[in-house]
Each structure stands twice: as C-alpha cells, then as structure tokens.
Amino acid sequence: MKIITIWMETNSGDNPLQQFATKRWFWLSLFGFSLFSIISLIGARLLGDPDTLWHIAAGKWILANQAVPRADPFSFSFHGAKWVPHEWLAEVSLGASHAWLGWAGPVVVTALAASVTLTVLLRFLLRYIEPLHACMGTVLTSLTLVQHLLARPHTLAWPLMVIWAAHLVLAREQGKRPSLWLLVVMLAWANLHGSFMLGIGLAGALAAEAVLTEGHPWQSAKVWAPFLALTVLAGLLTPNGLDGLLFPFHVSGMSYSLSIISEWQPPDFRSFQPIELWLAFVLFGALYFGFRLPATRIVMCFGMVHLALTSVRYAELPGLLAPLLLMPSVGPQLRAAIRPEIKPKVPPWSLLIITTACIVLITASIVVLARGVSHDQSPVQPRAAIRAAMAAGISGPVFNSYNFGGYLIFSGIAPMIDGRADLYGDDFVRRYMAAYSGDATVLESLFREYKIRWALLEPTSPALKVISGLPGWRKVHEDDDAVAYVLKQ
Template sequence: MKANITSIGATGTDTLLQQCARQQWFWPALYGLSVFSLISFAGARLLVDADTFWHIAAGKWMLANLAVPSTDPFSFSFHGAKWVPHEWLAEVILAASHAWLGWAGPVLVTALATAITLTVLLRFLLRYIEPLHGFSGTLLAFLTLAQHLVARPHAMAWPLMVIWTAQLVMARQQNRRPSLWLLLVMLAWANLHGSFLLGIGLAAALAAEAVLTERQPLQSAKAWTPFLAGTVVAGLLTPHGVDGLLFPFHVSGMSYTLSVIGEWKAPDFRLVQPVELWLGFVLFGALYFGFRLPAMRIVMCFGLVHLALTAARYAELLGLLAPLLLMPSVGPQLRAAIRPEIKLRLSAPLLRIVTALCLALFMVSIILLAKGIEHDHRRIQPREAVSAAMAAGGGGPVFNSYNFGGYLIFSGIPPLIDGRADLYGDDFVRRYMAAYSGDASVLQAMFDRYQIRWAVLEPGSPAAKWLDGLPAWRKVHQDDVAVAYVRAR
C-alpha cells in the first residue's frame, strides 16, 4: 500500500513539473534562481571595486541627512564644488543593504538585480526560440556583463534596461504605442544610473523605425510622440533635472580621464575578450543560417557594437540589448532552420532532479548570505597603513593613490581624489596623474597648494619613491598593500 502511494505521489509530482515546464515562466524562474545562487556563492568577488566604498558612503550621507547633495561633501580638494550624484537612488539602496546585512547586503542586491535581468531576458527570448537556444543566448549575455559584475549602481540599472527595451520591442512588433506604465521604469532608471539616456535613445530609434516602415507614418508619429515626450520628462524628474540629463555628455567629453581609467578603455584584444566571443558566435550564426534583419535594427546593433569596442564597460549593453532587438526577426528563422531532434527535452525524473538542484542551490546561497560576507580585498583598503599614519600623527590633507580614495571616504577621511572623476574633471586628473607618476615639479606644486600632511600610496609608485628622498617626510608603514608617510611637524 505504501509503495503504491509513493508511486502515485512521484507520478503526480512529475506530471505537475512537466506541466510547469511547458509554461514560459518556468525555465526563466529556474534559471533566475540558479544565477542568483551562483553569484551569491562568489559573493566577495563582487566587492573588488574601490568605488563600492564611496557609493555606500554617499548613500549613508543621504540617509543621515535626508537629502541629495548638490556639492561635494567628501573630498578636501573639491569640498563644496558642484557635484551631480546621478546614481543617488542606487547609492541609498546599497547603503541601506549594507546597514542591514553588512557586506552581504550589496552582494544580495547585485545578485538579485543580475538574476532578474537574465530572467527577464530569457523570458523574452523564449517567445521566439527554444529553451536550449534561449539558455545559450543568456549565457552569452552573462559573459559580456561578468567582467563588470561588481556591487555598484550600474548593476541595479540592468533589470530596468532589459524591461524597457523588451517592452519597446514588443510594442513595435504589435504595431502599437508602448504602454505608459513604462514611464515609471524610466523614472526609476533615471534616478539609479546615467545609462537612462540610452533608454531615451532606443525609444527614439524605435519610434523612427515605426514612422519609416509603417504604412501610415503620420499615425505612427502621433502615437509615439506623446510617449517620447513623457520619456524625456521622466528622465528629467531627478534631483538634478537638466544636469542629470547632460551628465553622460559631460563624462564622454573627459577625453584624458577616459583614457587612463581601465573600464573606460577599449578592450584589449591581445587577450580573449567576452565581447569577442559574443561577436564571433553571433556572426557565425548569422552567416551560417543566413538571417535577414530589418535595416534599422542592424543600425542600432552597429551602434551597440561601436560602444562595446570603444570602452570595455559597454560590452554588457551589446550582450543584453542586441538579443532583444534582433530576436523578433531571428527567432522564426532560427526555429525553421533548427532540426527538432536537437531541441531541449527532459524526462520527468531528470526534470525533477534539475528542479531540486536549483532549489537546493538557492537555499544554500540564502544561508551563506545570512551568515555574512567578509570584505577581504586588501588591495583597495589600506587599513594598516591608514591606522599607522593616524597613530604617528597623520591627519589633515592627504596625498592618496586613486584606488584608495573610496576607502578613505568610507572611513570618514577626506581624500585628495577618488573614483568620482566627473567631479574632479580632466585638468585635475591630468595633474594628479602627472604627480603620481613622479613629476617632481607637479608633485611639489600639489603638495604646496593643498598643504599635504601625510600620504598613503601603493608600494613602488613613483610618488612614493619621491617621498623617500625627502628628509622632512618619514615612512611609518609599508606592506604589500600600501606605504604610509607622515610629514614632520
């Protein structure tokens, strides 16, 4: 009797799972749980970026003051200068999560945002292609964003970026105006990250496509114009207004700064790059299957390719957005070209195992996050050096390495410079880099102007060697992370 009940129970569970697997939400949900779990397991890896420190510090300042700053409250070199914290909402979220869960908080937020992003992407792709090919597409997308997968505001903008683009593409496919609720997505996006300007550009491009390709262009223009106007208005509804809208243009005009900051440099193709793998896979598929694509979508994807080749940080835009733009055309052609026997088919027992494994991974990841995560990346947090300098009488204006600025802000110490290059501007960054590179005249001028009293630098840096030769300065600490100097009183 017991054996029969067990058999019936297992059969019933298998039937239910098979019914769920035929629903378009099942595979994306299972995939999202897996992505969340795997990223959570890599928790501390998401904390390798020095900018995470000052983002959290900025969010804590806003929570404490219940305001968004319009001038710099952190550095001593630009204290009181105009500052546009265009990622203010994301910084508040990071700060609140850190206050609640410690370093597990920012990891949780980033893992959740990434999982939602890829879940929405897969859900969209499954409208047009088989699960096996949908998984392949999302895996390629993950590769393009993996190198920029850190606990910073841009990761929180990814879900909104994908939702926005997917809804616009579906509106075009159905020959209708996008739903007005999307304006709320733009409103949130504009307050989370400066990439919202890309969303406005995509809406304008798809509106132009509607006008140029529909049989009644005037009606298409009338349908899309109010939505475009609402999109711009939503983009302006931030604490910064027009300054927030112009911010991306301000950053793109900082030619020198963009040339020296790693994530803004073009990909180095002497090493295998994720964007190279993505382009190779897509080009192979396009040439092998002979896909035909709408002209405007090709132009839009060329724009994304240009961005990805201009700066390494833009690779994720290509990986996330190009599938959304192309799949309505590629999907039917791919379905027709692929043989049925290579489509994904799982037996009931295997489906049960996969589901149980994904749920188990998710539960383990939650337990790990609840236990807490240690921030053990010493290269960006010179704790011992700063403590030694303070104990030796350090204090006041400091000359610091660029990558140490975030930690100093997080520790309540005003830095000379930090990751907010948009605040400091091209001229100051150029002078700082000349000084840090050992230009004695620029170093002396900067020390005199800002009355530098102590320094915390990366070991072996030219600026540190310059300080070694000055009798008025003494070295108070050195390890593999940082070297600290204090000026004699």
Template sequence: MKLNTTWTETNSAETPLEQLATRQWFWLALFGISLFAILALIGARLLGDPDTLWHIAAGKWMLAHRTVPATDPFSFSFYGAKWVPHEWMAEVILGASHAWLGWTGPVLVTALAASVTLTVLLRFLLRYVEPLHAFTGAVLTFLTLVQHLLARPHTLAWPLMAIWAAHLVLAREQGKRPSLWLLLVMLAWANLHGSFVLGIGLASALAAEAVLTEGNPRRSARTWAPFLALTVMAGMLTPNGVDGLLFPFHVSGMSFSLSIISEWQPPDFRSLQPIELWLAFVLFGALYFGFRLPPTRIVLCFGLVHLALTSVRYAELLGLLAPLLLMPSIGPQLRAAIRPETKVTMSRRSLRITAGVCATLFAASLAFLARGISIEQSPVQPREAIRAVMTAGGNGPVFNSYNFGGYLIFSGIAPLIDGRADLYGDDFVRRYMAAYSGDAAVLESLIRQYKIRWALLEPSSPAVKLLDRLPGWRSVYKDDDVVAYILEP
C-alpha cells in the same frame, strides 16, 4: 520516458515535477534562483571595485541628512564644489543595504538585480525560440555582463534597461504605442544611473523605425511623439534636471580622464575577452543560418558593437540589448531552420538532478548570506595602512592613490581624489596624474597648496620614489598593495 522541454500539454502519467517542467515559469524560476545563488556565493567578487565604497558612503550620507547633496561633502580638494549625485537612488539602496546587513546587503541587491535582468531577458527570448536556444542566449549575455558585474549603480539599473527595451520592441512588433507605465520605469532608471539617456535614444530610434517602415508615417509619428515627449520629461525628473540629460555627454568629453580609467579602455584582445566569445558565437550563427535582419536593427546593433569596442564597460549594452532588438526577426528563422527531431528532450532523472542542483545551490547561498560576508584587508581597502598612519600620529590632508579614494570616503577621511572624475574634471585629474607618475615639481606644488601631511599609495607608484627622497617624509607601513607615509614636523 522523455520529457519535451518545449512546454507542450502534459499527460496523466507524468509526475508532479514533470508537470511543473512543462510550465515556462518553472524554468524561469530555476534559472533566476540558480543565477542568484551563484552570484551570492561569489559575493566578495562583487565588492572588488573602489567606487562601491564611496557609493555606499554617499547613500549613507543621504540617509543621515535626508537630502541629496548639492555640493561635494567628501573631498578636501573640491569640498563645497557643485556636485549633485546622478545615481542618488542607487546609492541610497546600497547605503541602506550595507547599514542593515553589512557587506551582505550590497551583495544581495546586486545578485538580485543581475538575476532579475537575465530572467527578464530569458522570458523575452522564450517568446521566439526553443528553450535551449533561449538559455544559450541568456548565458552569452551573462558573459558580457560579468566583467562589469559589481555592487555599483549601473548593475541596479540593468533590470530597468531590460524591461524598457523588451517592452519597446514588443510595442514595435505589435504596431502599438508603448505602454505609459513604462514612464515609471524611465523615472526610476533616471534616478538610478546615467545610462537612462541610452533608453531615450533607443525609444527615439524605434520611433524613427516605425515612421520609416510602417504604412502610415503620419499616424506612426502621432503614436510615438507623445510617448517620447513624456519619456524626456520623466528623464528630467531628477535632482539634476536637464543636467542629468547632459551628464553622459559631459563625461564622454573628458578625454584625459577616460584614457586612464581602466573600465573606459577598449577591450584588450591580446587576451581572450568575453565580448570576443559573444561576437564569435553570434557571427557564426548569423553566417551559418543566413539570418536576414531589418536594416534599422542592423544599424542599431552596429552602434552597440562600436560602443563595445571603444570601452569594456559598454560590452554589457551589446550583450543585453542586441538579443532584444534582433530576436523578433531571428526567432522565426531559427525555428524554421531547426528540424523538430533535433529538439532537446530531458529524461525524468535529468530533470530531478537539475531541480535538485538548483535547490541545493539556492539553499547554500541563503546559508552563506545568513552567515554574513566579511572583507578583510583587500587591495582597495587599506585599513591596516590607515591604522598605522593614525598610530604614528599622521593627520590632515592626504595624497592618495585614485583607487584608495573610495575607502577613504567610506572611512570618513577626506581624500585628495576619488572615483568621481566628473567632479574633479580633466585639468585636475591631469595634474594629479603628473604628480602620481613622478613629476617632482607638480607633486611638491600639490603638497604645498593643500598642506598635505601624509600619503597612501600603491608600491608601484612612481611618486613613492619621490617621497622616499623628499626631506621629512617617512614610511610607516608597506605591504604588497599599499605603502603609507607621514610628513614629520
């Protein structure tokens, strides 16, 4: 007997499992828990970014002080300078989860956020296309997310981005004003991550589309204008206020800092990139089936493609938002192009195997999380090097690699610099990079200005060779990832 996975009515001869398989929520649940299980099982991979560490430390600081900081409490170079974390809510979540569950906590909330995001997307796609095509679309989106899938605030904001965009698109399709409950989504998003500004831009673009394409422009403007005004107000209800709206533009203007931070670099197409696979698949489908799309949606997708090609961290925006924007137009055309006899069916045995594999994965992930996740020495957590410095009597200000700043903050040690490039600004980052890259005069001036007494660097740093030659500096630890120096009295 064959089971049609398009969720038609069941007959009495079907087993309980087959009857469940005709219900959409069953497949959504299988997809969500399977993705969660996979991400949980590779938990250490989600913790490989140095910024995760200072985000957790910031969250714990806010929990301990019961306030959001107004000035920098962590570095020694910019201590007391204005710094209001724009991702404070996500940092509190990460900090609280680590305080309660150790490293398992950030892994759990990150895996949950990613699985919810893709399940929301899949639910939306299933409104328009057959299950096989919807699952394919969700997997393609996952490819664009995976490079930036980390225990950091942007991942916690993904579910809200998906919910926001999906419901705006549905409102446009139905010719209605977006529901006011979405304002709560915007409020939470604005306090989780700076990408909420994109949500305001998307709402504005769809409002403009409504005015330009609907029969009564004045009525469309009256319908959307109050929602847009309330959306902007919700976006300003953060500790940063108006500055929160301007923050993404401030960061985008830091040309030097963005040029040296890897996630802000364009994709390197000398090796295969996930965004390349996504673009190839989508272009093939568009050309093969000859899809016709509204001009406004084409323009929006061109903007997303532009962002994805300027920075690897924007690939996730294209992968997540483009299906939501395009599927109302593509879905009916794809359904019409696929002959009914080509639709995929699933046998009883295949159904049992699929459900069994998903259940096994989920059980294994729970057992793995229950055991706890431990992280030993890693490229961004040089604990042995710091221990060696402390044993050798090192103390005071440190000249550290950018990638070690997060762990220093996490360990309660004030860094010279860390991942908060927006705090330090282009001028300081440029000066720091000159010292790190081997400019002896700049390095010595930093040592004198900040009375630096020890150093924590990658072995590949040109500054290592300078410290080897400077009088009084002695190496106390070295491995493949870090070399540590102290300045002897």
C-alpha cells in the same frame, strides 16, 4: 518547454512536480533563483571595485541627512564644489543594504539585479525560440556581463534597461504606442544611473524606425511623439534636472580622464575578451543560417557594438540589447532552419535531480550570505597603512592613490581624489596624475597648495621615490597593497 511537455505526455501521473514542469514560470523561477545563488556565492568578487565604497558612503550620507547633496561633502580638494550624485537612488540601495546586512547587503542587491536581468531576457527570448536556444543565448549574454558585474549603480540599472527595451520592441512588433507604465521605468532608471540616456536614444531610434517603415509616417509620428516627450520629461525628474541629460556629454568630453581610467579603455584583445566570443557566435549564426534582418535593427546593433569596442564599460550593451532588437526577426528564421526530426526524451528522474540541485544551490547561498561576506583583505582597502599613519599621530590632508579614495571616504577620511572624475575634471586629474607619476615639481606644488600632511599610495607609485627624498617625510608602513608616509611634526 517542449522537452518537458513531451516527457509529461509519456509519463502520466498526479505528481505535483510533474504538473509544475509544464509551467513556464516554474522553469524561469528555477533559473532566476539558481542564478541569484551562483552570483551570491562569488560575493567578494562583486565588491572588488574601489568605487563601490564611496557609493555606499554616499548612500548612507543621503539616508542620514534625508537629502541628496548639492555640494561635495567628501573630499578636501573640492569640498563644497557643486556635486549632485546622478546615481543617488542606487547609492541609497547600496548604502541601506550595507547598513542592514553588512557586506552581504550589496552582494544581495547586485545578485538580485543581475538575476532579474537575465531572467527577464530569457522570458523574452522564449517568445520566439526554443528553450534550449533561449538558454544558450542567455548564457552568451551573461558572458558579456562578467567583466562589469560589480556592486555599483550600473548593475542595478540592468533590469530596467532590459524591461524598457523589451517592451519598446514588443510595441513596435504590435504596431502600437509603448505602454505609459514604461515611464515609471524611465523615472526609476534616470535616478539609478546615467545610462538612462541610452534608453531615451533607443526609444527615439525605434520611433524613427516606425515612421520610416510603417507606411503611414504622419500617423506613426503622432503615436510615438507624445511618448518620447513624456520619456524625456521622466528623465528630467531627477535632482540633476537638465544636467542629468547633459551628464553623458560632459563625461565624454573629459578626454584625458577617460584615457587613463581602465573601464573607459577599449578592450585589449591580446587577452580573452567576452565580447569577442559573443561576436563570434553572432557572426557564425548570421553567416551559417543566412538571417535576413531589418536595416534599422542592424544599424542599432552596430551602434552598440561600436560602443563596446570603444570602451569595456559598454561591453554588456550588445549582449543585453541586441537579442531584444533582433529576435522578432531572427526567431522565426531560426525555428524554420532547425527542425529536429527526433524529439529528445527526458528520463523520468531528471526533473527531480534538476529541482533538487537548484534547491541545494539556493540553500548553500542562503547559508553563505547568513554567515556574512568577508571583504576585509581587499587591495583597495589599505587598513593597515591607515592605522599606522593614525598611530603616528598624523591628521590633515592626504595625498592618496586614486584607487584608495573610495575607502578613505568609506572610512570618514577626506581624500584628495577618488573615483568621481566628473567632479574633479580633466585639469585637476591631469595635474594629479603628473604628481602621482613622479613629477617632482607638480608634486611639491600640490603638497604646498593643499598642505599635505601624509601620503597613502600603492607600492608601485613613482611618486614614492620623490616623497622619500623630501625633507621631513618618513615611511610608517609598507606592505604588498599600500605604503604610508607622514610629515614629521
């Protein structure tokens, strides 16, 4: 906050706004509220993923039944199969917010999580580098979040990820055991999203770093080992128990499902990828300023970059965690490398303009949220096609597109498949995709086995050609988003 301090020294007065301008919390608050407002104003963009719909439905089921399901209550193909949602706490948050505020509810929850995440990161960076550089770093991080900024459980876990990593790094810097209150963070994280395993792994990596580099390995091990044991115990305190710890390994073993789900695909560098820009800035800074970094932190960052290049699902990890890991070393070197001789002066009216602009932005977001967020025309919500099928008097099992499963669950209709690939498993997903891709033998086999009475698919599905040629099937609806076929009674 040196710029504001300089301005204050040259513009004396008793203006309360000028007094606030010297407070770091004032600028962090403006940043956080402004960011919340910007994200809220693009609310419909946060709701575009079909999985958001079944997460909301699962949260409402938990609230209505006052229990976490132990078996699948939604699909007909796997109804009653073992399914314990590992993201139940996030789903309750999304479900409750939707019940209270409509579509504005999940938008508020998501915008709040993202703004808190970046504000906490900015606060950490300000410990080591100048405000301008800290803001640039935070903006660069925000770019890595854009593709995955959705009203889904992983976003709600971001603040805990940053808080966890930041305080582990601070503990290492101070040569102390991490505070035990972090165990509460791990407990909440473990019930919000499966990425908590990354937090356990990060704690283990920093513990190993302490043992290897502090010069008294036995003492370091005695300091960190109890914390690591309690961290694992906190991770076990979920409805899934040990299965929660094993869940990431179960998913990583589903090679076929991961190969067809877009968010598990590697980034396609034939089009712009935010991680590419992030890597370019980091490499330029490292090469231009010649930063020297601890080998252990370089290895940790390489691991996160590897994950980000393996799957777009992990694109945010380098942006969120690398600054936390590297800044204790990079910060002092950056301060030494950049020493401006001329201190910039801020015009006396600029503070008022900045504050006013933030207030206007916040007010605009409140008005927009109060009026409600529209989410009725989403391509993952085939409302018209479902109405047409219902008007045709159809009922019973449906052969649906993967992307329509979330909306079917949200609407109280049991789908054949939805975004819970971990429930269905590789074998079923492979068989379903063969039918969806137009394999007539597999399609007819599924129809007989599950007594399919109607179909709800995207217009581009190859299965439509097969269904149109089956005896007794007729088309009842077609638009740009969905086609519905029913079996004549």
